[in-house]
Amino acid sequence: xxxxxxxxxxxxxxxxxxxxxxxxxxxxxxxxxxxxxxxxxxxxxxxxxxxxxxxxxxxxxxxxxxxxxxxxxxxxxxxxxxxxxxxxxxxxxxxxxxxxxxxxxxxxxxxxxxxxxxxxxxxxxxxxxxxxxxxxxxxxxxxxxxxxxxxxxxxxxxxxxxxxxxxxxxxxxxxxxxxxxxxxxxxxxxxxxxxxxxxxxxxxxxxxxxxxxxxxxxxxxxxxxxxxxxxxxxxxxxxxxxxxxxxxxxxxxxxxxxxxxxxxxxxxxxxxxxxxxxxxxxxxxxxxxxxxxxxxxxxxxxxxx
Amino acid sequence: xxxxxxxxxxxxxxxxxxxxxxxxxxxxxxxxxxxxxxxxxxxxxxxxxxxxxxxxxxxxxxxxxxxxxxxxxxxxxxxxxxxxxxxxxxxxxxxxxxxxxxxxxxxxxxxxxxxxxxxxxxxxxxxxxxxxxxxxxxxxxxxxxxxxxxxxxxxxxxxxxxxxxxxxxxxxxxxxxxxxxxxxxxxxxxxxxxxxxxxxxxxxxxxxxxxxxxxxxxxxxxxxxxxxxxxxxxxxxxxxxxxxxxxxxxxxxxxxxxxxxxxxxxxxxxxxxxxxxxxxxxxxx
Numbered sequence: 001x002x003x004x005x006x007x008x009x010x011x012x013x014x015x016x017x018x019x020x021x022x023x024x025x026x027x028x029x030x031x032x033x034x035x036x037x038x039x040x041x042x043x044x045x046x047x048x049x050x051x052x053x054x055x056x057x058x059x060x061x062x063x064x065x066x067x068x069x070x071x072x073x074x075x076x077x078x079x080x081x082x083x084x085x086x087x088x089x090x091x092x093x094x095x096x097x098x099x100x101x102x103x104x105x106x107x108x109x110x111x112x113x114x115x116x117x118x119x120x121x122x123x124x125x126x127x128x129x130x131x132x133x134x135x136x137x138x139x140x141x142x143x144x145x146x147x148x149x150x151x152x153x154x155x156x157x158x159x160x161x162x163x164x165x166x167x168x169x170x171x172x173x174x175x176x177x178x179x180x181x182x183x184x185x186x187x188x189x190x191x192x193x194x195x196x197x198x199x200x201x202x203x204x205x206x207x208x209x210x211x212x213x214x215x216x217x218x219x220x221x222x223x224x225x226x227x228x229x230x231x232x233x234x235x236x237x238x239x240x241x242x243x244x245x246x247x248x249x250x251x252x253x254x255x256x257x258x259x260x261x262x263x264x265x266x267x268x269x270x271x272x273x274x275x276x277x278x279x280x281x282x283x284x285x286x287x288x289x290x291x292x293x294x295x296x297x298x299x300x301x302x303x304x305x
Numbered sequence: 306x307x308x309x310x311x312x313x314x315x316x317x318x319x320x321x322x323x324x325x326x327x328x329x330x331x332x333x334x335x336x337x338x339x340x341x342x343x344x345x346x347x348x349x350x351x352x353x354x355x356x357x358x359x360x361x362x363x364x365x366x367x368x369x370x371x372x373x374x375x376x377x378x379x380x381x382x383x384x385x386x387x388x389x390x391x392x393x394x395x396x397x398x399x400x401x402x403x404x405x406x407x408x409x410x411x412x413x414x415x416x417x418x419x420x421x422x423x424x425x426x427x428x429x430x431x432x433x434x435x436x437x438x439x440x441x442x443x444x445x446x447x448x449x450x451x452x453x454x455x456x457x458x459x460x461x462x463x464x465x466x467x468x469x470x471x472x473x474x475x476x477x478x479x480x481x482x483x484x485x486x487x488x489x490x491x492x493x494x495x496x497x498x499x500x501x502x503x504x505x506x507x508x509x510x511x512x513x514x515x516x517x518x519x520x521x522x523x524x525x526x527x528x529x530x531x532x533x534x535x536x537x538x539x540x541x542x543x544x545x546x547x548x549x550x551x552x553x554x555x556x557x558x559x560x561x562x563x564x565x566x567x568x569x570x571x572x573x574x575x576x577x578x579x580x581x582x583x584x585x586x587x588x589x590x
Contacts, residue, residue, distance in 0.1 A: 012556065022492060023411020028465055030404035031419050036445075037438060037460040038426045045439035104325065111326065118330035119579065123339060124573040124580070126521025128539035129565040132546055132558060133340050142555040144339065147354030225566040239430050242523045246543050260432045260524070261398055267436050268528055280433035 006217075045277045045284070053274030066278035075254075076279060079262040086169075086258065087237035090176050094233055097181040102188035116189075120182035127179065131246035134175040137245065138162055162248060165255050172243055172256070180236075184229050191225025192218070227297035235290055239284075259283055329564075335384060337566065344368050344560045351556025368556035372564075375541075375550040377534050379561060382541035385451055392455045393519035394512045397462040401511055402504075402505050404463075405470025406496055410482070416547070420471075427464040435528050442529065449531050458519045466511035469586055473507030474500065503536055510583040517569055538565050 049066055053059040070076060102191040137144045138297040143222065149155045161229045166288070171272070195218060203213045241260040244250060250257040250265075265282065267276030312564070325412065343351060344456045346360040372379035401578030407413075408420050409558045431438075436456060439448070454552055477500060485499045523539045542561040546553060574581055 023413040026407025041434040041437035043443040061482040115326040
């Protein structure tokens with residue numbers, strides 16, 4: 001009698017825990033995909049970076065030689081320098097446009113949804129489509145900007161915007177801001193909307209001006225959203241490739257080769273797969289460091305909630 | 306009088322707001338509208354600067370017709386893009402619904418480890434592991450196949466979509482499940498008949514992101530698809546724009562870009578609610 005009573009819960013417990021194992025079957029396809037197409041390639045990148053690995057023929061272990069070669073690879077460091085320069089400029093430019101837009105569409109007023117949709121449209125177009133589109137607009141003969149400026153009499157003769165560094169670089173910045181600002185705007189908008197309205201009103205009663213309110217309330221309370229928007233923009237820009245490949249082909253005079261572009265060239269144009277892997281490890285270390293900064297910035301503020 | 310002044314100020318404010326809104330909207334929409342309008346020029350006119358953007362020497366769809374004369378033709382690339390995007394949507398929805406359900410409703414060994422593993426892949430840029438992905442695909446016999454590209458795209462979608470689906474399943478009250486279990490539903494019928502209708506918005510969101518991601522992806526397709534008959538639209542159009550098929554036909558480039566943009570724009574306009582939802586979920590996490 002007691003034996004039966006005791007065994008019933010035991011059996012149901014073991015069958016319950018068995019039933020929990022079924023969960024493993026549900027997540028198995030996902031785990032398999034991530035293992036085969038992410039974890040293994042990641043391990044292989046580290047492994048390959050220690051080898052001389054041509055596309056054809058045998059690969060040989062060379063220790064850290066690839067990494068020593070990177071130290072001497074001035075063109076890679078130039079590419080990295082350019083990538084950081086681009087990242088800083090484009091991030092500032094995106095925020096300078098996206099923040100005012102976010103404030104503009106924050107509160108529901110007539111037509112706000114329509115404006116928001118319009119600002120956001122370029123963000124759903126792919127980077128490749130946007131780059132192709134702008135490569136046409138920027139073209140000296142068949143494009144828009146240069147011929148339009150010429151027709152309006154702003155310039156004496158048509159200027160090829162993509163022939164020299166400065167105009168080419170700023171053209172890319174303009175294109176990326178056009179494409180990305182709407183996205184950043186939405187992120188910032190969620191931050192603005194999460195600020196309690198009564199806090200702002202209380203500050204108004206206390207006689208705080210708009211600028212003071214912005215500095216004392218808006219910015220501190222938006223810290224996590226700002227950090228998120230910042231990290232998304234920085235990470236995206238460090239990995240920039242499409243626009244520089246499609247619009248500029250790394251030119252003029254290889255001045256706009258980004259880090260990913262250089263890795264692409266080494267791996268898939270020169271087919272130095274081992275060296276490309278070592279370069280990838282450097283890029284990966286930079287991005288992981290960035291993610292750690294992100295986690296630190298996005299941590300729940302101490303003392304608050 | 307004070308009242309009139311404040312009313313004047315209000316009108317002035319509204320006027321300023323709408324003129325700002327309209328000017329900004331025009332700036333954001335102009336490149337898209339300009340391109341779409343220009344595609345309807347005859348090829349001859351499309352070579353000239355687009356001033357004005359609309360056709361002046363007659364309406365024509367010549368630019369779309371010539372697209373098919375480059376290499377294997379744009380239609381082949383469009384089919385590839387459609388196939389890759391649709392398959393990515395179907396597979397990533399299937400895999401993430403299963404995984405989201407598994408992570409949300411079962412306690413099995415290594416559950417948290419697997420979940421963190423999948424989510425942490427978002428920290429690693431896939432650009433840095435493209436070479437080994439290339440080698441893995443070769444090993445699996447999926448080298449230069451659209452199926453191989455689909456596998457890569459699905460894997461890239463997983464951290465976001467599994468995160469979304471787990472949250473969606475977590476939000477479903479357990480009582481609903483228990484009631485269904487009383488009625489004799491097993492795990493699979495439960496998932497399909499009871500749970501799926503409740504997490505439907507999440508499914509639409511991840512499907513939308515999967516489609517846009519696969520449709521617009523460029524670098525992986527450029528590296529992994531070496532045979533022209535396997536090119537997706539962005540790779541094909543870049544080849545065309547780089548002058549690989551002779552002198553650059555800008556009319557064809559505009560038409561190709563339009564073909565690439567329009568599905569994204571339509572899907573976004575139709576499913577905007579779900580798109581913003583996905584963004585918010587990502588932002589709030």
